[in-house]
Amino acid sequence: MYKLVELQSGVCSADGFYADGVSAGLKPNGAKDMAFIYSDTLCEVASTFTTNKMAAAPIKHFKAKGAFETNFVLINSKNANAMTGSAGVRDIEEILSTLPSDAINPVMSSTGVIGVRVPKEKLIAGAKLFDLTQQQPQNAAEAIMTTDSFSKQKAYRVELEDGSSFNIGAMAKGAGMINPAMATMLCFITTDAAVTKSEMQEILDEVVQTTFNAASVDGDTSTNDTVMLLANKKSGVYEREVFKEALHAIMLFLAREMVRDGEGATKLVTYNVTGAKDDVEAQKVAKTLSDSLLVKTALYGEDPNWGRIASTVGASGVEAYEEKLTISFDDVCVYKQGELYFDEIMEQKAAEVMKKSSFTISCDLGIANGKFEAYGCDLGYEYVKINADYRT
Amino acid sequence: MYKLVELQSGVCSADGFYADGVSAGLKPNGAKDMAFIYSDTLCEVASTFTTNKMAAAPIKHFKAKGAFETNFVLINSKNANAMTGSAGVRDIEEILSTLPSDAINPVMSSTGVIGVRVPKEKLIAGAKLFDLTQQQPQNAAEAIMTTDSFSKQKAYRVELEDGSSFNIGAMAKGAGMINPAMATMLCFITTDAAVTKSEMQEILDEVVQTTFNAASVDGDTSTNDTVMLLANKKSGVYEREVFKEALHAIMLFLAREMVRDGEGATKLVTYNVTGAKDDVEAQKVAKTLSDSLLVKTALYGEDPNWGRIASTVGASGVEAYEEKLTISFDDVCVYKQGELYFDEIMEQKAAEVMKKSSFTISCDLGIANGKFEAYGCDLGYEYVKINADYRT
Numbered sequence: 001m002y003k004l005v006e007l008q009s010g011v012c013s014a015d016g017f018y019a020d021g022v023s024a025g026l027k028p029n030g031a032k033d034m035a036f037i038y039s040d041t042l043c044e045v046a047s048t049f050t051t052n053k054m055a056a057a058p059i060k061h062f063k064a065k066g067a068f069e070t071n072f073v074l075i076n077s078k079n080a081n082a083m084t085g086s087a088g089v090r091d092i093e094e095i096l097s098t099l100p101s102d103a104i105n106p107v108m109s110s111t112g113v114i115g116v117r118v119p120k121e122k123l124i125a126g127a128k129l130f131d132l133t134q135q136q137p138q139n140a141a142e143a144i145m146t147t148d149s150f151s152k153q154k155a156y157r158v159e160l161e162d163g164s165s166f167n168i169g170a171m172a173k174g175a176g177m178i179n180p181a182m183a184t185m186l187c188f189i190t191t192d193a194a195v196t197k198s199e200m201q202e203i204l205d206e207v208v209q210t211t212f213n214a215a216s217v218d219g220d221t222s223t224n225d226t227v228m229l230l231a232n233k234k235s236g237v238y239e240r241e242v243f244k245e246a247l248h249a250i251m252l253f254l255a256r257e258m259v260r261d262g263e264g265a266t267k268l269v270t271y272n273v274t275g276a277k278d279d280v281e282a283q284k285v286a287k288t289l290s291d292s293l294l295v296k297t298a299l300y301g302e303d304p305n306w307g308r309i310a311s312t313v314g315a316s317g318v319e320a321y322e323e324k325l326t327i328s329f330d331d332v333c334v335y336k337q338g339e340l341y342f343d344e345i346m347e348q349k350a351a352e353v354m355k356k357s358s359f360t361i362s363c364d365l366g367i368a369n370g371k372f373e374a375y376g377c378d379l380g381y382e383y384v385k386i387n388a389d390y391r392t
Numbered sequence: 393m394y395k396l397v398e399l400q401s402g403v404c405s406a407d408g409f410y411a412d413g414v415s416a417g418l419k420p421n422g423a424k425d426m427a428f429i430y431s432d433t434l435c436e437v438a439s440t441f442t443t444n445k446m447a448a449a450p451i452k453h454f455k456a457k458g459a460f461e462t463n464f465v466l467i468n469s470k471n472a473n474a475m476t477g478s479a480g481v482r483d484i485e486e487i488l489s490t491l492p493s494d495a496i497n498p499v500m501s502s503t504g505v506i507g508v509r510v511p512k513e514k515l516i517a518g519a520k521l522f523d524l525t526q527q528q529p530q531n532a533a534e535a536i537m538t539t540d541s542f543s544k545q546k547a548y549r550v551e552l553e554d555g556s557s558f559n560i561g562a563m564a565k566g567a568g569m570i571n572p573a574m575a576t577m578l579c580f581i582t583t584d585a586a587v588t589k590s591e592m593q594e595i596l597d598e599v600v601q602t603t604f605n606a607a608s609v610d611g612d613t614s615t616n617d618t619v620m621l622l623a624n625k626k627s628g629v630y631e632r633e634v635f636k637e638a639l640h641a642i643m644l645f646l647a648r649e650m651v652r653d654g655e656g657a658t659k660l661v662t663y664n665v666t667g668a669k670d671d672v673e674a675q676k677v678a679k680t681l682s683d684s685l686l687v688k689t690a691l692y693g694e695d696p697n698w699g700r701i702a703s704t705v706g707a708s709g710v711e712a713y714e715e716k717l718t719i720s721f722d723d724v725c726v727y728k729q730g731e732l733y734f735d736e737i738m739e740q741k742a743a744e745v746m747k748k749s750s751f752t753i754s755c756d757l758g759i760a761n762g763k764f765e766a767y768g769c770d771l772g773y774e775y776v777k778i779n780a781d782y783r784t
Contacts, residue, residue: 052703052707053706053710053711053712054702054703054705054706054707080699082699082702082703083699083702083703084732085715085730087732114699114700114702114703115698115702115727115732115734116699116732116734117732222707223702223706293685297775297776300776305506306507307474307475307506307507307508308506310474310506310507310615311446311474311475311506311614313445313446314446314447315444315445315446318445319445320445322445322446322475323477335507338477340476340479342507342508380776381773381777383776384692384771384775385773
C-alpha cells in the first residue's frame with residue numbers, strides 16, 4: 001500500500017530542485033522562452049529521445065557525452081536547433097560554457113523552428129538572467145511552450161507504508177500528438193527518489209510505451225522529442241513498483257494533456273482495442289485509428305460514421321474479420337459481429353456520445369486477447385490554420 | 393517506334409465497347425449514379441483490389457467467381473456495399489440476375505458510404521434504364537463520381553510501326569489520394585489489344601506500383617479500391633512493351649488527375665526522391681512526404697518550410713544523414729549537404745515556386761542510387777469541411 005499525494009510545485013516538488021523561466025527575446029512581446037532546471041546536488045539521468053534520423057543538435061550533444069551526471073538543464077523554445085550540423089552542437093557548447101560554475105555538465109533541450117541557427121547571443125544574455133535560488137516551476141513550464149494553449153505539469157509525493165516518502169514532479173510541452181514532427185514533445189521529470197540510473201532507465205523505457213507513445217504519436221517523429229528524468233536521490237527512499245506506478249500516473253496524465261491540447265483539437269478520444277491476435281496487433285489498430293485523417297475529421301464533425309472505424313481497422317494490416325468485429329462509442333454498440341443494426345435511434349445515441357469532449361471508442365476484434373489503449377483527438381479547421389502559417 | 397494518338401471516347405475507345413450512365417435515384421437531384429461497361433464479345437479480365445481486410449461485397453463477389461470471362465461491369469456510387477456481410481454479396485447476385493441475357497458473368501463495383509445495405513430495388517430499376525447500344529463514356533465517368541469535382545478519362549490509339557493498331561481507354565474516380573479509405577479509387581480500363589490474361593495481369597501489377605500506388609495512397613486503404621482491365625482482343629494486335637507503356641501513360645495520367653482533384657487540394661506536388669540506399673527506401677521517403685500532415689499544411693500555407701521536409705525524411709525510417717541530404721523546390725536548392733544558405737532571397741525564390749499549382753520537391757539522400765517519384769497535394773480547410781460532414 002502506498003499513497004499518491006498531489007503537489008502543485010511541478011519540477012520543484014522533489015527536494016533540492018530549482019527552476020525558473022525568463023524572456024530572452026526569442027518570443028515576441030517579452031513572453032518567457034528560456035527555462036532552467038537545477039539541482040543543488042548531482043543527478044543521475046534517464047532519457048528517451050526521438051528516433052528521427054535528423055535528431056537535433058541538443059540530442060547529438062547529449063548523446064556524445066556518454067555516461068555522465070548533471071545538475072543543470074537549459075531549455076529554450078522558438079528554435080529547435082535541428083538541421084544545423086556541427087555548428088549547432090558548437091553553439092550549444094558555447095552557450096553552456098557561459099553558465100555559472102554551479103552548473104555541472106549542463107545539457108540543453110530545444111523546440112521550435114527547424115533549420116535555423118540558434119540566436120546564440122540572445123540565449124547567452126538570457127541565461128545571465130537565471131537565478132538558481134528560484135523555485136518557479138510555473139514560469140519554467142510556460143517558457144517551454146510553443147503552440148501549446150496551456151502549460152502542463154504534474155507532481156506527487158509518494159508516501160510508502162512505513163511513513164517514508166519521495167517526490168516526483170514533471171513538466172511537459174507539446175500540442176503535437178497530431179504532429180509531433182513540428183510541435184515536438186518535451187518532458188522533464190525530477191525526483192528525489194533513491195533510484196539507480198539503470199533501473200530508472202529501464203522503468204522509463206517501459207512506461208513511455210503506454211503513455212507518450214500511446215498518445216497518437218504517428219510516423220512524423222520530431223527531430224527533438226525528449227523525455228528526461230533527473231534523480232538526485234535526496235529522499236533516500238525508493239520502492240520499485242511504487243516508483244513505476246507514480247511515474248506512470250504522471251506521464252499518462254501529461255500525455256493525455258498533450259492530446260487534449262492538440263492543435264485545434266476539441267475532443268480527447270480513448271481508443272480501446274481488445275480481442276486482437278496479440279498486444280502488438282492491438283497497438284497497431286489503436287494507433288492507426290488515432291492517426292487516421294478520416295477518423296479525426298469524422299470526430300470533428302461529430303459524425304458517428306462507424307464505417308470509417310471499420311475500414312481503418314481493416315486497413316491497419318492486422319488480422320481482422322468483418323464478422324468478428326464489434327464497435328462501440330462509449331457504451332453504445334453500433335456494430336456487432338456482422339449485425340447491421342445501426343438505425344436512426346442508434347445513430348442518435350452514438351451522435352450524443354460524440355458531442356462529449358471526452359469519450360471512448362472501443363473495437364473488439366473477437367480473435368484472441370491482445371489489447372492496447374491509445375489516445376487521440378479530432379482534426380478541424382484550426383489545425384490547418386496553425387500549421388499553414390506556423391513559421392510566419 | 394510507335395505512336396500514341398489521344399482519343400476522346402474513354403472506355404468506349406476500344407472496338408466493341410459500350411458504356412453509359414443513368415440516374416437510379418441514389419444521388420439527389422437526378423444526378424447520374426449508375427454506370428455500365430459492356431463489350432459485345434467476352435473479355436478476359438485483369439484486376440487489382442484493395443488489401444483492406446474489410447474488403448467490400450463486390451470484391452468478395454468478384455474473387456469468389458475464380459477464373460472467368462465477362463462482358464459486363466455494373467458500377468454504382470453513393471453506397472460502397474462494405475461491412476454488409478454475406479447479405480451484401482446476395483444483394484449483388486440478386487441485382488445482377490435481373491440484367492438482360494446479353495450480360496455474361498456480370499460483375500459489380502461500388503463506391504460510397506460504408507455499412508449500409510445497397511438500395512436493391514432502386515439499383516434493379518436503374519439497371520432497366522441501361523441501353524447496351526449506347527456509347528456515352530462521359531455519362532459513365534460522371535455516374536461513378538463521389539466527392540470528385542471533375543470526371544477522369546483517358547484513351548489512346550496505339551499505332552505500331554507496321555501500321556496496325558489497338559486502342560486502350562479508361563475512366564476513373566477518386567478525389568481520395570489524401571484518404572482513399574473513404575473516397576475510394578476505382579478505375580476501369582478497356583482494350584481491344586490481343587493481350588493474354590496472364591500477361592495483362594502481370595503488366596497491370598507492375599504499372600499500378602508507379603501510378604496509383606504512387607499517388608499518395610497511405611495506410612488508409614479503402615474497402616473498395618479497384619482497378620479492372622477488360623480485353624476483348626478485337627484488334628488482333630498486341631506488342632508487350634508498347635501496350636505496357638500506353639497503359640502506364642493512361643494510369644499515370646489518371647493517378648495524377650486524382651491527386652489534382654484531391655479533396656480540398658489546390659496544388660499537385662511531385663516528390664522526386666533520389667540517392668536513397670535502394671528504390672524501396674526511396675519509395676518509403678516519397679510516400680512519407682506525400683502523406684505527411686505537416687508537409688501538406690505547409691504546402692497549403694505556401695510556406696517554404698524545408699525543415700519539415702528534412703524532418704519527415706528523418707522520420708521515414710530509412711537510412712539518411714543530415715550532412716548528405718539535398719532539398720530543392722523545382723530548381724531552387726534550399727538545403728545542400730549541411731549548408732544552411734536559406735536566406736531571405738532564397739526564401740523568396742522558394743516561396744515563388746510554392747505559389748504554383750504544380751511543382752516538384754526533390755530530395756537527394758546522397759547515399760546510393762535508389763529513386764522513386766510520388767504524387768501528393770496540399771491539405772486545407774476544404775478537406776476538413778468535406779470530411780467532417782460527408783455522410784450528412
